[in-house]
Amino acid sequence: MAGSAIAPPLLHLRDVTKSFGPVAAVRGVSLPLYPGEAHALVGENGAGKSTLVKMLAGVHRPDAGHVELDGRPVALADPAAARAAGIAVIHQEPTLFPDLTVAENIFMGRQPTGRLGRIDRAAMEGAAARLFARLGVALDPGRQARGLSIADQQLTEIAKALSVDARVFVMDEPTAALSGIEAERLFSVTRGLCERGAAVLFISHRFEEVFALCRRVTVLRDGRLVSTGLVADVTVDTVVRRMVGREVSALYPREPGAGAARGEVVLDVRGLGRRGVFEDISFTVRAGEIVALAGLVGAGRxxxxxxxxxxxxxxxxxxxxxGRRLPPGSPAAAVAAGLALVPEDRRRQGLVMELSVQRNAALTRLRHLARLGLLSARRERRFAAEWAGRLRVRHGGLGDPVGTLSGGNQQKLVLAKWLATGPRVLIVDEPTRGIDVGSKAEVHRIISRLAAEGLAVLMVSSELPEVLGMADRVLVMREGRITAELPRAEATEESVMFAATGQREVRA
Known part of the structure; x- marks a missing residue:
């Protein structure tokens, strides 16, 4: 990434501290952002990253310390002041006005006008088109925002920031909901911003992105600064140790007995097909075995x-x-037969975000917790407390909205909800997407323990280290077909990628 340490920081957080009641979220953190550079901010959930972002966005004001812009202290009293200072925050899931056009969202409140004070739509769409040209992307300014992909919504937010001459871009987990192609397009846009002198603060749990995009990396732990330095001077193992105090190998714990003595075939899929999506899918999963479905995004996993x-x-x-055949298209029959599915999108498919931790934990067992058709709050609470305890779900209170939990604790709650059904087969789709490295290790430990206890596990993951670290067998998919079946001893990053891209045939 282009950039020079000789130039002074464009923006500098100096010894900032922020507390909420007795809890110190950030303690004496300094963070310089240089022009022309992407700077990674990493740390476990609860490390203080979100608080720093909110201070830059003008949502929170530091209790101590200050923010400097171009070498001078600046008061970010509210979001309007942050925007006026040229600071733009690009969130993981932007909130656009869905019924307005892309151009209208970009120029909301600042629409160009013509005669009689009417909005000049042609001028507005032309200006939006020029912004997208600067970003090197093709996006129709006149299309309605409703239905835009997350990636295109983020690009709209970046164009909006450019329209007000933003110079500091804070990207908070921007690729968590993007495909590989969309993420690479965002990286290209980010590199272009840096080439024009912007400073980018990039927050991500994905180390490959940090090392591919960023020049510097800052590590936080428990609200304190652990280190800041050049990406070229550290390794993934170094960063992980600084974040959580353990080696990368500890991210993929293997419980004694997991995969070692495979039992009977529990799940048997034969010639499964869905026209235009996938075809001739056949595989088995045995008791005590973890089988991973690997492949590129869009392969059909x-x-x-x-x-x-x-x-x-x-x-x-x-x-x-x-041995018993399931009727197609019936999740109820699947659950009754002993299947459980932890879906890819926990917020939309795994949890009801408006409900409490307690109710979400009990959703799969409400009928069993009821008496004479009436749900007992006491029984529900006791049940939720038991399962939250088993999976070490950290929460403020069982009655709190589930949205108050961190991503890792939300994922553990989804696991708890399904494990409460007593499944024989656990299907987990992207089990650690968007959660911090410490929570990943906990989720991996849970899955490994379940396999050691005899549960059959079918896992979908886009992270090759996770696939190789957790699976006893790897099934590689490409364009709706299984192209390779690799036992653990033969599965490498190279063999999986060759099979996933069709460069050569790989046989177990």
Whole structure:
């Protein structure tokens, strides 16, 4: 990434501290952002990253310390002041006005006007088109924002920031909901911003992105600054140790007995097909075994597990659990047979964000917790407390909205909800997407322990280290077909990627 340490910081957080009641969220942190550079900010959930972002956005004011812009102290009293100072925050899921056009969202409150004070739509769309040209992307300024992909919504927010001459861009987990192609397009845009002299603060749990995009990396732990330095001077292992105090190998714990003595075939998928999506999918999963479905985005992995669970119907083949054939398109039958599905999108498909921690934990067992058709709050609370304790779900209170939990604790709650059904087969789709490295290790430990106890696990993951670290067998998919089946001893990053891209045939 272009940039020079000789130039003074464009923006500098100096010894900032922020507390909420007795809890110190950030303690004496200094962070310089240089022009022309992307600077990574990493740390576990609760390390203080979000608080720093909110201070830059003008949502929170530091209790001590200050922010400097161009070498001079600046008061970011509110979001309007932050925007006026040239600071733009690009969130993981932007909030655009869905019924307005892309151009209208960019120039909201600042629309160019013509005669009689009417909005000049041609001028507005022309200005938006020029902004997208600067970013090197093709996006129709006249299309309605409703239906835009997350990636295009983020680009709209970046164009809006450019329209007010923003010079500091804070990107908070921007790729968590993006495909690989969308993420690379965002990286290209980010590099272009840096080439024009902007400073970028990039927050991500994905180390490959940090090392590919950023020149510097700052590590936080428990609200304190652990280190700031050049990415070229550290390794992934170094960063992980600084974040959580343990080696990378500790991210993929293997419980004694996991995968070692595989039992009977529990899940048997034969010739499964769905026209235009996937075809001739056949595999088995045994008790005590972790089988991973790997492949590039769009290969059909999530579609296969959704069909296995009955969320989507298949039009060929069959699914058997312990020898019994499941009717297609029936999640209720799948659950009754002992299947559980932890979906890819926990916020939209795994949890009801408006409900409490307690109610979400009990959702799969409400009928069993009721007496004479009435749900007992006491029984529900006791049940939720038991499962939250088993999976070490950290929460302020069982009655709190589930949205108050960190991403890792939300994921553990989804796991708890399904494990409460007593499944024989656990299907997990992207089990650690968007959660911090410490929570990843906890989720991996839970999955490994379950396999050691005899549960059959089918896992979909886009993270190759996770696939290689956790799976006893790897099934590689490409364009809706299984192209390779690799035992743990033969699965490497190279063999999986060759099979996923069709460069050569790989056989177990």
């Amino acid at each position: 999530s579609e296969v597990v959704r069909a296995v669970f009955g969320v989507d119907r298949h039009d060929a083949g069959e699914v058997r659990v312990r």
